[in-house]
Amino acid sequence: MNILVLGGCGYVGTVLTNTLLDKGHHVTVVDILWFGNYLHENKNLTVIKEDIRNTDNIPMNGMDAVIHLANIANDPCGELDSKLAWEVNALATMGLIERAIKHKVKQFIYASSGSVYGVKEEEQVTEDLSLLPISDYNKTKMVSERVLLSYKDHIALQCIRPATVCGYSPRMRLDLSVSMLTMLALKNGRITVFGGEQVRPNIHMNDMIGVYLHFLKLGDKAQGIYNAGFENMSIMDIAKKITKFVPAEIVVSESNDPRSYRLNSDKLFSAGFKPSNCVVDGIQDVIEAFSSGKLKDDDNCYNIRVMKKITNLK
Numbered sequence: 586m587n588i589l590v591l592g593g594c595g596y597v598g599t600v601l602t603n604t605l606l607d608k609g610h611h612v613t614v615v616d617i618l619w620f621g622n623y624l625h626e627n628k629n630l631t632v633i634k635e636d637i638r639n640t641d642n643i644p645m646n647g648m649d650a651v652i653h654l655a656n657i658a659n660d661p662c663g664e665l666d667s668k669l670a671w672e673v674n675a676l677a678t679m680g681l682i683e684r685a686i687k688h689k690v691k692q693f694i695y696a697s698s699g700s701v702y703g704v705k706e707e708e709q710v711t712e713d714l715s716l717l718p719i720s721d722y723n724k725t726k727m728v729s730e731r732v733l734l735s736y737k738d739h740i741a742l743q744c745i746r747p748a749t750v751c752g753y754s755p756r757m758r759l760d761l762s763v764s765m766l767t768m769l770a771l772k773n774g775r776i777t778v779f780g781g782e783q784v785r786p787n788i789h790m791n792d793m794i795g796v797y798l799h800f801l802k803l804g805d806k807a808q809g810i811y812n813a814g815f816e817n818m819s820i821m822d823i824a825k826k827i828t829k830f831v832p833a834e835i836v837v838s839e840s841n842d843p844r845s846y847r848l849n850s851d852k853l854f855s856a857g858f859k860p861s862n863c864v865v866d867g868i869q870d871v872i873e874a875f876s877s878g879k880l881k882d883d884d885n886c887y888n889i890r891v892m893k894k895i896t897n898l899k
Contacts, residue, residue: 586801587611589648591637591681592655596624596758597696597750601652601794606630608798616655617889623755638672640680645688652694652797653681656725659760660700661889663722666896672709679732685740689892692741694800695733695801698726699746699786699814702846709849712746712810730810741805745796746816751867752790753874759886763787765863766824767871768882770833780840781821786814786848789862790870795839801860807856814848816861827868 593602594615605612606627610766614624619643622632635642636654645651656674657663663670678695702710703717712814718724730744751763759768762785769776796813824835874880884890 586649587647588801589613589615589643589645589651591615591643591651591653594618594624594632594695594756595620595658596754596756598654599623600754600790601797602630603653604794604798613648619895620756620885636712637677637681640677640684641683641803642683643656645684647891648685648688648690649692650692650858651681651685651690652696652801653678654696656696657722657892658888660720660722662892663720665889665892667721670721670725672896674722675728675732677726678729678815680731681734682740686736690740692801692804693743694797695729695734695742695744697744697746697810698723698728698850699748699812699846699848701727701730701746708847708848710812712812712852713847720857733811737808739749742808743800744810745800746810746812746814746848747793747796748786748788748812748816750788750790750793751864751870752793752862753870753880754790757874757880757886758888759882760788760888762820763823763867764871767827767831767868768875770827770831771872771875773833774832774837774884776824776827777838778824779822779838779842781824783840783842783845784817784818784819784847785823786812786846787816787818787823787864787867787881788814789860789864789867790858790868791862793862795861796853796858797836799856803856811853811856812848812894813853814850816864817847820832823864826865830868830872 594616657670691723
């Protein structure tokens with residue numbers, strides 16, 4: 586297949602692109618490269634440095650599928666520049682799917698977010714529950730989903746609502762709960778937990794990639810919105826799991842982050858997907874990468890630190 590990966594040099598995008606290449610696909614990556622490019626040269630790979638807001642410059646001709654991962658990711662980055670977040674996450678997405686349809690692309694897979702649900706008390710947060718996004722980031726994802734779904738009669742469409750991803754990537758992120766807490770334990774011997782009772786769903790990198798591959802294979806046979814999260818766990822429970830592998834003190838501080846939600850992924854299971862990894866695997870990934878020297882705790886692993894530098898350069 587000829588596959589266009591938007592944001593293919595990101596945390597998930599880098600691993601996804603490498604996996605697609607390993608499977609023999611021809612991959613074109615479009616990425617603004619704020620966080621660098623960790624992809625190796627490959628005869629089946631084309632990397633284009635471009636802002637997805639410039640939709641006319643995005644190569645859609647001859648593509649079988651688009652996997653749209655590019656966005657201003659996480660709440661702090663969205664709050665840093667709200668206008669940019671709306672332009673990239675929502676407005677550009679509308680232009681991209683229109684361009685995909687114009688060029689007769691068969692399939693469009695969109696990376697939304699499980700955070701669109703906001704604060705939920707329900708034990709089973711399914712795709713049909715109301716969305717109550719709290720931050721600009723969450724709101725842009727909700728609006729993008731609604732825009733994309735308005736085109737569902739013209740293209741095979743899947744909107745995936747991932748849980749928080751854990752696991753190693755060459756373009757690593759240490760601002761996501763499992764990896765962040767593990768790094769604190771490794772570096773400081775101390776894990777600071779803000780609140781701790783908030784429940785968050787999790788998904789290992791391998792399973793995140795597996796979900797995208799699964800829907801690529803299904804094509805138009807399974808469309809719509811799908812949760813993708815397999816372990817609903819409190820922040821405190823994640824910290825306790827880490828201390829089984831890294832000796833560390835857990836210190837609790839007050840939190841102003843009310844987000845607490847669980848994902849039910851039964852709809853994804855019904856579509857034939859089965860997860861193969863867990864949070865413990867993600868913890869061990871970080872430990873192994875840090876111990877071997879592959880992973881360092883630097884600014885490039887934190888989206889907000891890079892975004893602040895970019896904003897100051899404007």
